[in-house]
Amino acid sequence: MAYIVPSSADTLEDQRLYTQARLTEVACLDCLARVGVKKNSEHHTSIQWHAESLAECTEFRRLDAAPTGRPIRASCPRMQASIDAAVRDGQLTIGAEDGY
Amino acid sequence: MLDTGSVPERFARGWHCLGLATDLADGTPHGVEAFGGKLVVWSDTQGNINVLDGYCRHMGGDLTQGSVKGDEIACPFHDWRWGGDGKCKAIPYARRVPLRARTARYESVVRNGMLMIWHDAEGSPANHDILPPELEGIGTERYTDWTWNVLDVPTAHCGEIVDNVVDMAHFFYIHFAFPTNFRNVFEGHMATQFMESTGRPDMAGEGYGDEDLILKSEATYYGPSFMINWLETDYKGFLTKVILVNCHVPTGPNSFKLQYGLAVEKPDGLDDKTARYIAKKYSDMFGDGFLQDVHIWLNKAPVQNPLLCEEDGPVYQLRRWYEQFYVDAADVTDEMTERFEFEVDTTKANEFWRAEVEANLSRKAAEDATATT
Structure with missing residues (x-):
């Protein structure tokens, strides 16, 4: 009873490629959160959080405590800074591979 | 090769909007196509809006052609009376009402002036924790009343409109805007698009194509079908706050009704008539935009394995979110x-x-110059 019902096995491989390939772990410099990051270019960023990391993020906890009226947390500036630092340190490489 | 896959066998779990409460609560029965069938919607003497399967559980009479009698909807075929709780309350010609006489009922809530109903193929009770947020100021003098429009999309799955959440490039080609900033966040039952754009000067007057129009947009789906879009528009220095609701109801396995409504925060010093005029202008503009989308959906193929380039948004991650x-x-x-x-x-x-x-x-410019000489 799935939404995406592919008729080809290659589609499953595409799903894996686009959602999981080339994610580099980046640790927040300020808290215990760790996320999977992909940067295809300087301005592109893809960030995969996991439930445990999200609970660790002190910035999001602070935002939750002082809600602005909208439930969406746009981004964590500390994690953004940590990702920028990972790029500077050469821990995270910028570059795309054939569109994914 | 394009994998067109197959359409889902069920309709999404979650809150769906059937329309503006004021339109539906006028004391008469309303028929709404949804989830492969038809629903009957009516308001009782207490002003509660009730939603039941549109066909009488007795012999299938069309309740939407019946009448409201007291708190109940009466079937035009044999006058069976159904209450908002889904129970048969009276059968005027019968010694007693069968204990088993119940029909399918949808839990409903009026939120921000809109009738929301809960649908779940598994039959779970409504989850009120994931209703869209209450919009502060809506329904007061601060905002214009909702505009409301419905577009029929008879040959596409409603997943097509959800895909727009991540589709950066279509804003240029379909809606004639430059998206200068584009971000997505998915979390829990919510999927958000943050976008800033300006209009295309070569498409003046069409779609969002007006170079003097700067849009700052934050749009969130609360569940599978209901999006609230907070827009700040800047037209030649004139700032307007607009709330656009973009929602849909699946009508069949491969069809849906797209609904959009819009309210404008009344600018200081402007009379109501002018504020309503501004709301109408924006509603027409977004309406044109939706029509441009509909034209694409009615002609495109469904794709389960889209081939993406670096400038595309996270289609696969959005669909992973939507699958929940x-x-x-x-x-x-x-x-x-x-x-x-x-x-x-x-x-x-x-x-x-x-x-x-x-x-x-x-x-x-060259063509114009040739035409005038």
Whole structure:
């Protein structure tokens, strides 16, 4: 009873490629959160959080405590800074591979 | 090769909007096509809006053609009376009402002036924790009344409109705007698009194509079908706050009704008539935009394995998020709901698009010059 019902096995491989390939772990410099990051270019960023990391993020906890009226947390500036630092340190490489 | 897949066998779990409460609560029965059938909607003497299966559980009479008698909806075929709780309350010609006489009922809530109903193929009770948020100021003097429009999309799955959440480039080609900033965040039952755009000067007057129009947009789906879009528009220095609701109801396995409504925060010093005029203008503009989308959906093929370039948004992650509403609640995985962020790099795209627009403008200027000589 799935939404995406592919008729080809290659589609499953595409799903894996686009959602999981080339994610580099980046640790927040300020808290215990760790996320999977992909940067295809300087301005592109893809960030995969996991439930445990999200609970660790002190910035999001602070935002939750002082809600602005909208439930969406746009981004964590500390994690953004940590990702920028990972790029500077050469821990995270910028570059795309054939569109994914 | 394009994998067209197959359409989902069920309708999404979650809250769906059937329309404006004021339109539905006028004391008469309303028929609403939804979830492969027809629903009957009416308001009782207490003003509660009730939603039941549109066909009488007795012999299938069309309740939407019946009448409201007291608090109940009466079937035009044999006058069976149904209450908002889904129970048969009276059968005027019968010694007694069978104990088993119940029909399918949808839990409903009026939120922000809109009738929301809960649908779940598994029959779970409504989850009020995931209703869209209450919009502060809506329904007061601060905002214009909702505009409301419905578009029929008879040959496409409603997943097509959800895909727009991540579709950066279609804003240039379909809606005639330069998206200069584009970000997505998915988390839990919510999927958000943050976008800033300006209109295309070569498409003045069409779609969002007015170079003097700057849009700052934050749009969130609360569940599978209901999006609230907070817009700040800047037209030649005139700032307007607009709330646009974009929602849909699936009518069949491969069809849906798209509904959109809009309210404008009344600018200081402007009379109501002018504020309503501004709301109408924006409603027409977004309406034109939706029609441009509908034209694409009615002619395109469904795609399960889209081929993406670096400038595209996270289509696969969005669909992974969207799938949570189609599987059993017990089968929702962490991946479907875990937070995911994506920022599209729009720099190259905008460079190429600026050049394309410049070329269009020069060509048009040359044509105009030839025409006048």
